Structure formats: C-alpha cells, structure tokens
Amino acid sequence: MVGTFPLLSVQPTRGLVDEKIQVVVRNLPPALSVTLHSLHRSEDKDLWEAFGHYTSDGQGTVTVAKDASLGGTYEGAEPMGLLWSMQPVPGSRTGLRLRKMDVLTPMVVHISVYSGHITEGFSKQSPLATVVTERWYMAPGVCRIDIREHGVRGTLFLPPGPGPFPGVLDMWGGGGGLVEYRSGLLASHGFVSMALEYLSHDKNRTSDINFKTYFEKAFRIVQEHPMVMKDRVALFGLSLGTSVTLNLAAYSKDISPRCCVCISGSHVNLVNKAIGKVFRNMKKDGYKTRFDEEGRVVCRDIFLPIPTDLGEKVDMGRIKCPLMLVVGEDDQNWATVESAKDMTQMMHAAGNEHLLTILQYPDAGHLIEPPYTPHFRASNFIMPQTRQKLIMLWGGYTKPHAVAQEDCWEKILSFLRQHLYPSPDSTPTLRQSCDVTPKEHQGLSMID
Known part of the structure; x- marks a missing residue:
C-alpha cells in the first residue's frame, strides 16, 4: 500500500433509508484483499456493525453493487449488505433491536475500508479510508x-x-x-x-x-x-x-x-x-x-x-x-x-x-x-x-x-x-436524495 491512496466513495451521502447507496473503492493495488465495514451508534449508544470481505479487480477497484463479498456478515453481490446485515458489535448487551425513534435526525453510518480480510477488532485498527453517510426517514420539506x-x-x-x-x-x-x-x-x-x-x-x-x-x-x-x-x-x-x-x-x-x-x-x-x-x-x-x-x-x-x-x-x-x-x-x-x-x-x-x-x-x-x-x-x-x-x-x-x-x-x-x-x-415526484444540511431538515414540530 506504500505510495497509494485508496479512494472510498459512498453515494448519496444523504438519502432516504429506502434509497440504495453505491459504495466503490478505487486506487487499490490489483488483487488486494480488503474489508468494507459499516458502523452505527444507535440512539441508545449501542454500536452496530456489518462487514464484507472483497478482493480488488485488475483495475484496483471494489464495487459493492456488483462484486461478491467472500465472507463477513453477508456474502455475494449485495449492494445494501452493509446496512441490512448490521448486528451489535461483540460484547454488546443481549436482545438489542435497532429502531429510529427521533425522525428529525438521521441514522449516521460510518463506512470504512481496511486492508486484509478481518472479522473483529475493527476499533483497534486504522482504516485506509472512511466516509460518513446519513440515512433519513423524512425527506426535505416533510x-x-x-x-x-x-x-x-x-x-x-x-x-x-x-x-x-x-x-x-x-x-x-x-x-x-x-x-x-x-x-x-x-x-x-x-x-x-x-x-x-x-x-x-x-x-x-x-x-x-x-x-x-x-x-x-x-x-x-x-x-x-x-x-x-x-x-x-x-x-x-x-x-x-x-x-x-x-x-x-x-x-x-x-x-x-x-x-x-x-x-x-x-x-x-x-x-x-x-x-x-x-x-x-x-x-x-x-x-x-x-x-x-x-x-x-x-x-x-x-x-x-x-x-x-x-x-x-x-x-x-x-x-x-x-x-x-x-x-x-x-x-x-x-x-x-x-x-x-x-x-x-x-x-x-x-x-x-x-x-x-x-x-x-x-x-x-x-x-x-x-x-x-x-x-x-x-x-x-x-x-x-x-x-x-x-x-x-x-x-x-x-x-x-x-x-x-x-x-x-x-x-x-x-x-x-x-x-x-x-x-x-x-402521483407527485418527490426528490429522494436528501441533499440538505441537518439544519434545513428539521421539519415542523408543533402542538395542536
């Protein structure tokens, strides 16, 4: 990895929770083993994660939508596996369920790429790159x-x-x-x-x-x-x-x-x-x-x-x-x-x-x-x-x-x-990508 700078892209960076994300890693050496990892801190302060093992192609790229995960919390070509396969990190409380109770704030997910196929100890390792994405239940203007x-x-x-x-x-x-x-x-x-x-x-x-x-x-x-x-x-x-x-x-x-x-x-x-x-x-x-x-x-x-x-x-x-x-x-x-x-x-x-x-x-x-x-x-x-x-x-x-x-x-x-x-x-066409700042997204809260 000396002399290379991996480029991690997650699009959109803000979107509705039912909108797919596109995760791509570029500028890797060909045939490199990497792990893509997602991390979310819930409103109850519990940590949730998912991860998949990949090998970069001949151009040094990993495209989650079409490349197969070889192991992890999901396997195969799964564009949204980094979200739907999330589970509590090892050592968490038992019986947890991830639910968003404050819909005026987004679900914030950190997506990172690590060198090698790893399955634990993510917090003790340094990622090659990290991107933050926001997942909203309320579109702009709701x-x-x-x-x-x-x-x-x-x-x-x-x-x-x-x-x-x-x-x-x-x-x-x-x-x-x-x-x-x-x-x-x-x-x-x-x-x-x-x-x-x-x-x-x-x-x-x-x-x-x-x-x-x-x-x-x-x-x-x-x-x-x-x-x-x-x-x-x-x-x-x-x-x-x-x-x-x-x-x-x-x-x-x-x-x-x-x-x-x-x-x-x-x-x-x-x-x-x-x-x-x-x-x-x-x-x-x-x-x-x-x-x-x-x-x-x-x-x-x-x-x-x-x-x-x-x-x-x-x-x-x-x-x-x-x-x-x-x-x-x-x-x-x-x-x-x-x-x-x-x-x-x-x-x-x-x-x-x-x-x-x-x-x-x-x-x-x-x-x-x-x-x-x-x-x-x-x-x-x-x-x-x-x-x-x-x-x-x-x-x-x-x-x-x-x-x-x-x-x-x-x-x-x-x-x-x-x-x-x-x-x-x-039927109205509502723009699904929430490309707004959190302040713009607060919506209206009032008592009738």
Missing part, C-alpha cells in the same frame, strides 16, 4: 405535527408541496408507544401519514380507550386535514395493528378506508370495545405460549387453531376495499400463514377474494420493516401493561428477511399509489 386532539395521540407527517395528498392511518403493534419512522417515510413518498399511539405504557390510559371511537376519531383527523383527499385514506397496520385495521374495515359504519395494508397479523378477533381487554384476551390463551431451546418466547400458538366460530374472528366477507396482506412464513410471533389461508378461504366463499393481494415470503419473520432495516430473529420486549421484560422470538433469517423487506416495500408503495391516487399522472 412536516411533522404532534397531534393531541379529541383524546387522540399521534404524529402527523405532511409531504412537501401544496397537495392535496392521499392519507394513511399508520398503526404499529403490541409493543405500544408511538412509532413514527414508517409514517415519516410514507410522507416522503407523497402520503399524509399519521402514526397513531393506541397502546400506551400508561396502563390507566390504555384501559380507557374505546376501540370504535378512538380509531374512528384518528381516521377522521387524517381525513379532514385540508391537505388530504377526503375519499382517499388508507389503513396500515402491523401485528396488532392488523387486527385493528381489519376490524375497522369490516365493521365501522362511520369510516370507509379506500384500501388497507396489513403486515404480520391476523383476523382472529383480539380487539373488542376496550383496548385494555386485548392483553387480557391474550393472557387467557397464555398457556399456549412456549419457549425455544434458548428460552425465547414463542407466541404464535396463541392464535391456533384458527377459530371456526365467526364471532371469534373478523368476518372477511364484509371487507369492501382492496386489501394487501404481507406474510413471513417463519413468523414465530403470530400465526400469519394460517390466518392468511383462512382469510383467503373466507373471502373466496363471500365472493370478494378479488380484493385480496397476498405477499408471502419464505424464511421471513414477524418484524417486516422498511427496506434495509437489520433483521432481528429475537429481541427484548416489554409488555406495555405488565412491564414484564421478555426475549421475544420473532422468527426469520437474515438474507431472506432482507429480501422480503425490500420487495414488499416497493409493492406496498405501488399498491397505495394505485388505490389512493386518482390517476398515475397525479
């Missing part, structure tokens, strides 16, 4: 608005531009709290999206929430916003959010979603008049939970067998709008495969199966998130009501799970555009 209205708690994200735009009510699952990053990303793609808090870590508040009125109020907050096309609002649910979505679509007389997206959930009717009953209903079947050989909790059997009694599951024949289901075949948290099969049979019998689209992914797990999010087969989980800490087995395997996340996100966006925008020509 506005973030805190919602505290009619007892509803959430965060509304508005795309840049005059609108009007389609709307999305975005609901996460049984972990509770307010999760904003998917809504920020949806707004970056031209949808007004509200991340809704409905399972609070405040036990008393959650118990007081009435299922019907709370979610219908939230839907109307989105629908009645002046930047929203009132007849083009979708429901988007993950895990327990799927149960909420299907209940609203089937039984609400006051709201009419234009379409629904459901990830890793079931039509088994967990949601009754009061949200506080959800965990009591699950606790009733708690004897069905089991532990794997490592002591991690497997919950999928709670939902089995799928009920035959229509009173114990959503009547799928009542669904009147297009519905997309996303299913990971190795989901160890919910019985999503069996549920999807039963939902298909119910809709076929009712004559509305034409409304159903199913995306089913072998060896994908429960936590199907936006693209390039690292995979977590298991992680710490705190029950919102009891505050009990568990290690939850979510399922899935790293590479196929990463494939599922990337594939389904593109199909979800296409599905939403197809059913929410009046015509393809009316």
Whole structure:
C-alpha cells in the first residue's frame, strides 16, 4: 500500500433509508484483499456493525453493487449488505433491536475500508479510508405535527408541496408507544401519514380507550386535514395493528378506508370495545405460549387453531376495499400463514377474494420493516401493561428477511399509489436524495 491512496466513495451521502447507496473503492493495488465495514451508534449508544470481505479487480477497484463479498456478515453481490446485515458489535448487551425513534435526525453510518480480510477488532485498527453517510426517514420539506386532539395521540407527517395528498392511518403493534419512522417515510413518498399511539405504557390510559371511537376519531383527523383527499385514506397496520385495521374495515359504519395494508397479523378477533381487554384476551390463551431451546418466547400458538366460530374472528366477507396482506412464513410471533389461508378461504366463499393481494415470503419473520432495516430473529420486549421484560422470538433469517423487506416495500408503495391516487399522472415526484444540511431538515414540530 506504500505510495497509494485508496479512494472510498459512498453515494448519496444523504438519502432516504429506502434509497440504495453505491459504495466503490478505487486506487487499490490489483488483487488486494480488503474489508468494507459499516458502523452505527444507535440512539441508545449501542454500536452496530456489518462487514464484507472483497478482493480488488485488475483495475484496483471494489464495487459493492456488483462484486461478491467472500465472507463477513453477508456474502455475494449485495449492494445494501452493509446496512441490512448490521448486528451489535461483540460484547454488546443481549436482545438489542435497532429502531429510529427521533425522525428529525438521521441514522449516521460510518463506512470504512481496511486492508486484509478481518472479522473483529475493527476499533483497534486504522482504516485506509472512511466516509460518513446519513440515512433519513423524512425527506426535505416533510412536516411533522404532534397531534393531541379529541383524546387522540399521534404524529402527523405532511409531504412537501401544496397537495392535496392521499392519507394513511399508520398503526404499529403490541409493543405500544408511538412509532413514527414508517409514517415519516410514507410522507416522503407523497402520503399524509399519521402514526397513531393506541397502546400506551400508561396502563390507566390504555384501559380507557374505546376501540370504535378512538380509531374512528384518528381516521377522521387524517381525513379532514385540508391537505388530504377526503375519499382517499388508507389503513396500515402491523401485528396488532392488523387486527385493528381489519376490524375497522369490516365493521365501522362511520369510516370507509379506500384500501388497507396489513403486515404480520391476523383476523382472529383480539380487539373488542376496550383496548385494555386485548392483553387480557391474550393472557387467557397464555398457556399456549412456549419457549425455544434458548428460552425465547414463542407466541404464535396463541392464535391456533384458527377459530371456526365467526364471532371469534373478523368476518372477511364484509371487507369492501382492496386489501394487501404481507406474510413471513417463519413468523414465530403470530400465526400469519394460517390466518392468511383462512382469510383467503373466507373471502373466496363471500365472493370478494378479488380484493385480496397476498405477499408471502419464505424464511421471513414477524418484524417486516422498511427496506434495509437489520433483521432481528429475537429481541427484548416489554409488555406495555405488565412491564414484564421478555426475549421475544420473532422468527426469520437474515438474507431472506432482507429480501422480503425490500420487495414488499416497493409493492406496498405501488399498491397505495394505485388505490389512493386518482390517476398515475397525479402521483407527485418527490426528490429522494436528501441533499440538505441537518439544519434545513428539521421539519415542523408543533402542538395542536
């Protein structure tokens, strides 16, 4: 390496989290063994890394998009392997999960190139070159608005531009709290999206929430916003959010979603008049939970067998709008495969199966998130009501799970555009590369 100066390029240096990066190393000696390494410090101050082993070509270049990694946290030609294969550095706390809670700041990733094929001790070695890249959930011009209205708690994200735009009510699952990053990303793609808090870590508040009125109020907050096309609002649910979505679509007389997206959930009717009953209903079947050989909790059997009694599951024949289901075949948290099969049979019998689209992914797990999010087969989980800490087995395997996340996100966006925008020509083109300074990217935060 004497006399040479490796040139490391990462493009774009600022972009959305679902935008691919191009990583290229030039000016290396031919046939040199190098390691490309990514490093991220999470908001909880934990370090995450990924790395791949490469050999430079005859021109002294490594191009991650087309050259194969020979080993590391991923193998083969994987343009985004330095992100989706991230894992906690050796010696980290157990059960970690990487999630971005402050969407007004980027995920900062240091990408470095090292001489030789190394697998550990990166902090003790000097890289040949390092580049910093920022990954954003909010595109330039997206506005973030805190919602505290009619007892509803959430965060509304508005795309840049005059609108009007389609709307999305975005609901996460049984972990509770307010999760904003998917809504920020949806707004970056031209949808007004509200991340809704409905399972609070405040036990008393959650118990007081009435299922019907709370979610219908939230839907109307989105629908009645002046930047929203009132007849083009979708429901988007993950895990327990799927149960909420299907209940609203089937039984609400006051709201009419234009379409629904459901990830890793079931039509088994967990949601009754009061949200506080959800965990009591699950606790009733708690004897069905089991532990794997490592002591991690497997919950999928709670939902089995799928009920035959229509009173114990959503009547799928009542669904009147297009519905997309996303299913990971190795989901160890919910019985999503069996549920999807039963939902298909119910809709076929009712004559509305034409409304159903199913995306089913072998060896994908429960936590199907936006693209390039690292995979977590298991992680710490705190029950919102009891505050009990568990290690939850979510399922899935790293590479196929990463494939599922990337594939389904593109199909979800296409599905939403197809059913929410009046015509393809009316879909806004938002610049995806966030080539702005952090100060320009702060968006809007205010209390309603």
